Amino acid sequence: MRDNRTGQSYDVPILDGTIKASDIGQIKADDETPGLAVYDPGFVNTASCRSAVTFIDGDKGILEYRGYPIEQLAEKSNFLEVSYLLIHGDLPTKEQYDAWVHEITYHTFVHENVRDFMEGFRYDAHPMGMLLASVGALSTFYPESRNISDSDNRHMQIVRLIAKMPTLGAWSFRHAQGKPYVYPDNDLSYTENFLGMLFKMSERKFEADPRLVKALDVLFILHADHEQNCSTNAVRSVGSSQVDPYSATAAGIAALYGPLHGGANESVLRMLRRIGSVDKIPEFIDGVKNGKEKLMGFGHRVYKNFDPRAKIIKKACDDVFEVTGVNPLLEIAQELEKIALEDEYFIKRKLYPNVDFYSGLIYEALQFPPEMFTVLFAIGRTPGWLAQWHELVQDKEQKIARPKQIYTGERTRDFVPASERWA
Numbered sequence: 001m002r003d004n005r006t007g008q009s010y011d012v013p014i015l016d017g018t019i020k021a022s023d024i025g026q027i028k029a030d031d032e033t034p035g036l037a038v039y040d041p042g043f044v045n046t047a048s049c050r051s052a053v054t055f056i057d058g059d060k061g062i063l064e065y066r067g068y069p070i071e072q073l074a075e076k077s078n079f080l081e082v083s084y085l086l087i088h089g090d091l092p093t094k095e096q097y098d099a100w101v102h103e104i105t106y107h108t109f110v111h112e113n114v115r116d117f118m119e120g121f122r123y124d125a126h127p128m129g130m131l132l133a134s135v136g137a138l139s140t141f142y143p144e145s146r147n148i149s150d151s152d153n154r155h156m157q158i159v160r161l162i163a164k165m166p167t168l169g170a171w172s173f174r175h176a177q178g179k180p181y182v183y184p185d186n187d188l189s190y191t192e193n194f195l196g197m198l199f200k201m202s203e204r205k206f207e208a209d210p211r212l213v214k215a216l217d218v219l220f221i222l223h224a225d226h227e228q229n230c231s232t233n234a235v236r237s238v239g240s241s242q243v244d245p246y247s248a249t250a251a252g253i254a255a256l257y258g259p260l261h262g263g264a265n266e267s268v269l270r271m272l273r274r275i276g277s278v279d280k281i282p283e284f285i286d287g288v289k290n291g292k293e294k295l296m297g298f299g300h301r302v303y304k305n306f307d308p309r310a311k312i313i314k315k316a317c318d319d320v321f322e323v324t325g326v327n328p329l330l331e332i333a334q335e336l337e338k339i340a341l342e343d344e345y346f347i348k349r350k351l352y353p354n355v356d357f358y359s360g361l362i363y364e365a366l367q368f369p370p371e372m373f374t375v376l377f378a379i380g381r382t383p384g385w386l387a388q389w390h391e392l393v394q395d396k397e398q399k400i401a402r403p404k405q406i407y408t409g410e411r412t413r414d415f416v417p418a419s420e421r422w423a
């Protein structure tokens with residue numbers, strides 16, 4: 001690298017297609033000024049870690065968990081097996097799988113005090129706020145979780161988190177509806193048990209249509225990890241302080257709550273409802289092009305041709321609507337997609353439907369209110385957050401996250417006490 005200010009040249013090694021930010025710190029205009037740094041709001045072109053969990057090629061639309069293509073996992077695996085794969089790095093043997101499913105199943109219950117404080121939320125509390133607080137609170141029930149250097153201990157907390165998320169998510173949902181919380185049923189699969197805790201009323205045994213269970217399981221798989229996205233970065237950043245995994249996961253849930261991340265499918269449904277009918281689409285598209293609107297569910301930081309998850313979700317849409325009947329908003333969504341994909345504005349900016357464009361329609365067909373959509377995302381993303389956290393705490397190269405800044409404020413002002421300023 002050649003510094004044009006001084007004419008001096010520096011050798012900066014390129015490793016794995018990156019240069020080390022610390023290596024360019026040696027580039028200085030003079031001894032007085034600090035070394036060169038990179039300015040990268042939103043980490044658009046900064047690798048923050050090495051990771052062997054998830055591979056994405058945004059240009060080719062490839063998503064792989066531990067090397068396995070998402071399409072194959074969605075079709076042939078199930079969420080708990082995918083969770084095992086993400087956490088452990090390889091697919092389980094029969095014994096490992098049975099032990100894993102058993103462990104997760106038998107940790108779905110939560111301490112009764114968790115139930116008590118969840119009942120203390122306001123009657124109309126957003127379920128995502130309840131989930132965020134409850135997951136954070138779990139750290140007080142498992143103080144040993146702070147011992148993150150012990151691998152058995154880490155395993156225990158990972159199992160507990162994956163197991164308890166559906167319980168906490170379902171109870172957050174029942175709370176707003178004023179319905180009694182339903183305890184887990186250990187005879188049911190992970191996903192069917194979740195549906196049971198959401199929808200069971202007085203029937204002795206909850207049974208869901210297997211096509212709906214499969215569709216929700218596929219949605220969990222599609223959301224299970226997505227390398228260094230906003231919430232995973234939050235989990236890693238907070239986890240880098242060596243806090244317990246419940247607190248780090250709560251940070252991920254907080255990040256996911258935002259409308260640009262996990263909240264996008266909720267915004268998609270609201271947008272489709274606001275558009276109201278197919279004939280209003282051109283007017284809406286004009287609003288997007290004039291910068292007055294945003295086409296929610298379109299665009300992605302990484303995928304610039306298509307989002308492979310969106311393709312699988314379209315298929316799941318068909319399966320669900322076969323059971324529930326077609327969501328009337330589907331027609332608006334399909335027409336909106338068709339018009340947008342032919343429009344120069346979207347083509348030029350490489351804006352395509354992302355995972356959230358159709359997932360909201362499925363969730364609505366499954367009787368979920370929009371506030372629950374992000375909770376579903378959080379349940380699906382938990383093994384991914386934990387796999388990344390697990391990798392982080394064992395990574396010798398990692399340090400506490402602490403970015404630099406470019407200071408733009410005032411300097412060295414003399415403080416005048418209030419009594420003099422206001423005199």
Ligand code: CMC
Nearest residue numbers: 260261262264294295296297298299300301349354355356
């Ligand atoms: N509608 C209209 N214009 C858009 C959109 C959109 N959804 N997304 C990006 N653009 C425009 C943007 O205005 C910019 O235009 P210009 O170059 O004229 O200034 C250009 O496209 C590049 O966009 P960007 O904001 O620089 O892209 P980004 O990588 O920073 O943002 C994004 C990615 C996902 C936040 C953004 O596309 C967006 O806000 N989409 C809508 C929200 C959404 O669907 N989020 C879910 C993401 S997928 C689930 C997840 O992983 O969380």
